[in-house]
Amino acid sequence: MFDDNPPSNAPEWSVSDLAGALKRTLEDAFGHVRLRGEISGYRGQHSSGHAYFSLKDQNARIDAVIWKGTFSRLRFKPEEGMEVIATGRITTFPGKSTYQIVIESLEPAGAGALMALLEERRRKLLAEGLFEASRKRRLPYLPSVVGVVTSPTGAVIRDILHRLEDRFPRHVLVWPVRVQGDTCAAEVSAAIRGFNALQPGGPIPRPDVLIVARGGGSIEDLWGFNEEVVVRAAAESAIPLVAAVGHETDWTLIDHAADMRAPTPTGAAEMVVPVRVELMTAINDLARRHVESMLRVVDRRRSDLRSAARALPTPDALLAQKRQKLDLAAAKLGPALSRNARVHEAQLRALSDQLARFSPTARLAAMRARLDAVAQRPHHAVTRSLLLRRENLRQIERRLVVSRDNLLRAERTRLAQANDVTHRLAERLAPAFHRQIVRKADRLEAVSKLFDSLNYKSVLARGFALVRDASGQPLHSASDVTEGRALVLEFADGKADATGGKGGVRAKAAKPKTPTGEGQGALF
Structure with missing residues (x-):
């Protein structure tokens, strides 16, 4: 008989070894x-903070992963359907x-992709109502404090300060930020919210108006001002905000959310102060x-007063008619009093x-006669009423x-019955109580x-021992005993110190027996 499958001299691989070799090769x-x-x-x-997705073209696809630490540093966050250029290592x-x-870095695939992403984000924020004109507020006419969010080292802050000094010097607070790069969006949004968090009347004055400014640049340089976190911070700002990002032809999403858009940082300074x-x-x-108007009013009122004074009658003319009426009333008073006295005399x-x-x-005499007629009738009526009441x-x-008597007999009967019931319950209670105790x-x-x-x-009394470490924690496995580790062996009659070693356990001097009942460990 011949074996159809002769033995092969090819080496055998485990699945893990083969997977590791392929990983190293790739x-x-x-x-x-x-x-x-x-x-x-x-x-x-993912809940772990990592991101998992795929990259595909018309013919193939590859799985991709972005670890949590890398994801937080990405300038552009991944979005479904976005065409990107990913840099990383294959594994x-x-x-x-x-x-x-x-993936270690991620960027959109060209300016066309950036514009598509920008337009999609603009439509999303527009649908949420962040760009509504009804939400925008008027700038204060003459602010006491102006807050500026920009880079402290660029020419923008110098232009703003110079223009404010020329037009109307105001107190200026500068919140330094990076105006491009990976941390730009986070720093700008934090600056806007930080200015809004200042309390009126606090040690740091709260600005009456904010300016978010940056010089011109490419769309990639200005991308930090298109991030959602910056747009939402500008829309949520309780302080009126002026966006001055880029040149006059440059538009970013913060321009739509701000209360006012300035073509340049210098123009923003001109907008906030007269x-x-x-x-x-x-x-x-x-x-x-x-x-002049007050003098004209005074002259006109003086002329009106003179005209009114000329038209007024004299005091004699005003009192003549009243004086004549008084004389007529005095002449009629004597005869009227006489007639009134005669009328009251007739009435009296x-x-x-x-x-x-x-x-x-006369009335008393009539009443006395009626009382005599009544005589003794009330006395007789009262006497009869008293006899009936008695x-x-x-x-x-x-x-x-x-x-x-009936109520007392019924109560005595009820008490006798209750007494009998009480005696019967007492006779039953003693045996039941004894049985319960047993x-x-x-x-x-x-x-x-x-x-x-x-x-x-x-x-332990049957010859076993309980092994604990130096802190008193019980050991459950021989693998827990390491070279030189201090141990405590507890027997039924006491304790002994020991040291772990390769050959086993080396015991030391025994300790007197102490009553310990805390925990259980390995028994030997």
Whole structure:
């Protein structure tokens, strides 16, 4: 008989060895690469902070991963469907037998991709209402403090300060930031929110208006002002904000969210403050016009007063008619008083006649006659009423006595029945209480025996030992005993110190037995 499968001299590989060899080969052959492709399957960062997706073109796709630390440093964050150029290293993932690229930097594939990304982000923020004109506020006419968010070393801050000094010197607070690069967006948004967090009347004055400024540059240089975090910070700002990013032809998303857009940083300085000389000239002109108008009003009022004074009548003319009416009233007063006295005299006489007919003496005589007619009738009526009341009270007394006797008999019967029930319950309670005590004692004895059987000291009494480390923690495995490690051996009659070694455990002097019941460890 011949073997159909003769033995082969090819070496045998384990799956892990083969996966490791392929990983080393792939990483040595390619190292760092730059891939151009479209992002597919991106669902945001994983709960671990890493990002997993794929890069694809019309014919192939490759898995991609961005570690958490790298993701936070990316200037452009990945978005689904965006065409990018990814720089990283090719490696394998043995768990799935796949290869992937670990991305270290990411950038859009050309200016066209940047503009497409910018337009998509603009439409998203516009739909949220961040660019609505109703949200924009008017700038204060003459701010006391101007806050500037820009680079402290560029020409922009010097232009702004020079223009403010020429037009109307104001107190300026500068929040230094990087105006391009990976940290630009985070620093600008933090500066806007930091100015808004200042409290009015605090040690650092709160600005009345903010200027976010930067000089001109390419779309990549200005990209930090297109980030969502900057746009949202500008839209949320409670302080009116002027965006002055780039030249007049440069537009960024912060220009749409700001309350006012300036074509240049110098133009922003001109927007936030008026020209002091022009303001003083206008104030002086208004003051002169005000004085002139007041003088004209005074002259006109003086002329009106003179005209009104000429039209007024004299005091004699005003009092003549009233004086004549007073003389006529005085002439009519005497006859009127006489007539009034005669009328009241006639009324008094009529009342006197009426009083004589209804005098109190006549009325008292009539009342006395009626009282004599009544005589003794009220006395007899009261006497009869008292006799009837007394008879009613006697009947009520007899009924109350009968009711009281019945109630007392019923209460005595109820008390006798309750006494019998109490005696019967007392006779039953004593045996039941005794049986309950017996059951509890039996249960306590059973629990005590169970505790003795489960207590680790019972095991020590049978010749075993409990091993602890120097801190008193029990050891459960021989692998926990290392060379030179201090140990404590607990026996039934005491403890002994020991040291771990290659050949086993070397015991030292024994300790006296101490009652320890905390924890259980390995028993030997």
